[in-house]
Amino acid sequence: MSTPRSVSLSRRGVLAAGGAVGIGALLAACGGGKDSGSQGNVKGGAWSFTDDRKKKVSLDHTPQRIVAFTGTAAALYDFGIDKQVVGVFGPTTLKDGKPDPQAGDIDVDRLTVIGNTYNQFAVEKYAGLNPDLLITNMFEPNALWFVPDESKDKITKLAETVAIAASRTPLVKIIERYAELAQSLGADLKAKKVTDAKARFEKAAAELRKAAKSNPVRVLACSGSADLFYASNPGISADIMYFKSLGVDIIVPDNLDKGGYFENLSWENADKYPADVLLLDNRTSTLQPKDLAAKPAWNKLPAVKAGQVTGWSSEPRFSYAGAAPLMEELAKVIQNAKKVA
Numbered sequence: 625m626s627t628p629r630s631v632s633l634s635r636r637g638v639l640a641a642g643g644a645v646g647i648g649a650l651l652a653a654c655g656g657g658k659d660s661g662s663q664g665n666v667k668g669g670a671w672s673f674t675d676d677r678k679k680k681v682s683l684d685h686t687p688q689r690i691v692a693f694t695g696t697a698a699a700l701y702d703f704g705i706d707k708q709v710v711g712v713f714g715p716t717t718l719k720d721g722k723p724d725p726q727a728g729d730i731d732v733d734r735l736t737v738i739g740n741t742y743n744q745f746a747v748e749k750y751a752g753l754n755p756d757l758l759i760t761n762m763f764e765p766n767a768l769w770f771v772p773d774e775s776k777d778k779i780t781k782l783a784e785t786v787a788i789a790a791s792r793t794p795l796v797k798i799i800e801r802y803a804e805l806a807q808s809l810g811a812d813l814k815a816k817k818v819t820d821a822k823a824r825f826e827k828a829a830a831e832l833r834k835a836a837k838s839n840p841v842r843v844l845a846c847s848g849s850a851d852l853f854y855a856s857n858p859g860i861s862a863d864i865m866y867f868k869s870l871g872v873d874i875i876v877p878d879n880l881d882k883g884g885y886f887e888n889l890s891w892e893n894a895d896k897y898p899a900d901v902l903l904l905d906n907r908t909s910t911l912q913p914k915d916l917a918a919k920p921a922w923n924k925l926p927a928v929k930a931g932q933v934t935g936w937s938s939e940p941r942f943s944y945a946g947a948a949p950l951m952e953e954l955a956k957v958i959q960n961a962k963k964v965a
Contacts, residue, residue, distance in 0.1 A: 673808045676789035676801065677766055683784060686810055687757035691738060691750060693770050695941055696759050696788070698728030699799075702943035703806035704815055706730075711753050713738040713745055713760075714770045715908060724908060728941050742909075743772050747779060755783040759805070761790035761942075764883070790942070791885075792859075795866035798942045799825075818944070825944035828951035829870060835955040836871035841963055843867075844875045844897050844927075845936055847886070847905035848916050853894040854886040854905075856938070861885065863940045863947070864903070867954065875899060891921040898965030901957060902927040906935035926964040932957070 672682040687708060692700065694714035701709070715724040716737050723732045736753055739745040758779070761769040768787055771779055788801050807813050845856035845864045855877040858864040868874040875897045877887035889896055902925065906912065913933060916922040927933055934957045937950055 671808065673786060673805060675786045676762055677787050679787075681757075681784045681786050683756060685756075686808075689753060689755050690757045690759060690809075691753060691755045691783070692758065693760040694724065694730075695726045695728075695939055696761060697735070698726065698730050698941050699802045699943040699946060700759070700806050700809070700811075701728060701730045702821060702941070702945040703803055703813065703818055704811035705806050705809050708809060709735065711736040711738050711750065711755070713750075714740075716740050718908060725906070725937070726939060726941070728943075728946055739770070742770060745770070745772050745775060745779065747775050747782075750779065751782050757786060758783050759786045759788070761939075762787035763791045788942070790939075791862055793862055793865075794869060795862045795940065795942070795947060796829075798862050799944060799947060802942045821944035821948065825948040825951075828948045828955065832867065832872065832951045832955040832958070833870040835959040836873065839958055839961060840871075840873050841900035841958055841961045842873050842875055842898065842965060843901045843903060843958070844899035845903040845905075845938070847938065848911040848922070850911070851891075853889045853891055853921075855889060855897055856886055856903075856905075857884055859884070861938065862942075863937070863950065867951070872954070872958065891919055894921045895925060899925075899927050900930075900932060900963050900965050901961050902933045903936035903954070904933055905938045907938060930962060930964045932961050932964065 670682065670684055671686045672680055674680045690705075690709045691711040691713070692709055694712045694716045697709045697712045709730070712727075712730075712732070712735050715726045716732050716735075717727075717740060718724055723730075736749060738750050758768075758771075760771060763769055766787075768776065768785060769790065786805065788798065788805065790798060803811075803813055812818070845858065845861065847854040847856065855875065856864060857877055857880055858868045858874040859876065860883075864874050877897065879887050881888055904913065922928055934953060940947055940950060
């Protein structure tokens with residue numbers, strides 16, 4: 625069983641790569657990473673970007689060998705950054721080999737996968753890619769998402785790092801930051817693919833606002849595990865924060881965990897917050913309706929009885945193309961929902 629991100633951030637483990645054998649040699653081969661003389665197809669002049677740690681990251685060329693968190697790579701792809709990304713880490717492929725939903729539209733087959741689950745990060749494989757930049761999300765200050773604490777020092781010596789804040793900020797603001805980053809890497813934000821996606825996003829936001837106003841049902845964003853039912857906080861999660869700003873009546877839990885992401889409820893108390901619609905965390909690491917059907921407490925929830933449960937991408941793809949379908953679907957669900965709680 626996997627856990628929501630507020631818990632995952634504190635988890636500890638060992639490298640899936642099997643330790644640090646050969647790391648010293650690889651570090652030496654890469655010149656310590658940050659001053660490596662071998663950069664492959666170097667393009668343009670000096671490059672810099674100030675990330676959400678307020679850290680100015682500078683290179684003498686536009687990065688050409690990027691390794692990124694899977695969702696990050698997917699967002700950059702939507703803005704036009706493709707071949708520069710050579711590797712990914714995070715949920716990339718499912719057990720059947722198909723792309724994980726977080727991979728979006730990227731071609732996972734052409735990429736080197738450094739790790740497919742939390743706390744998996746093959747440092748030797750990463751070093752072998754001779755990266756010049758690592759990009760990931762940041763849910764907590766200075767915490768590089770899906771970069772294991774145990775090997776962080778080794779990893780950050782191999783290449784510069786960029787972190788984009790992914791919580792406590794409305795979805796649209798994070799998308800704008802990704803657009804800025806993609807543009808710095810060479811993306812054309814005026815390309816039809818990007819402008820069409822932005823127009824679709826804006827239309828979807830308007831549709832969601834209209835649906836929320838015309839049918840003000842109560843919505844709970846939640847996640848299920850074997851032992852606990854998690855009620856999510858719209859004051860932290862970027863997407864539901866944005867949905868709430870559009871007028872969606874998102875329930876705000878009143879007894880949050882230390883991280884502020886969720887209220888952890890026993891299944892006996894899963895009905896604490898009466899909701900007409902459930903937004904259920906649809907990450908592959910969480911329990912889905914078919915898994916929860918055996919729990920009597922789940923089946924008693926009014927929204928479940930009414931069939932008013934829809935998937936929630938609790939780690940959304942921070943691009944216009946990635947976010948628009950989420951709002952379109954939610955608008956339809958809200959428009960058709962009945963008040964049952």
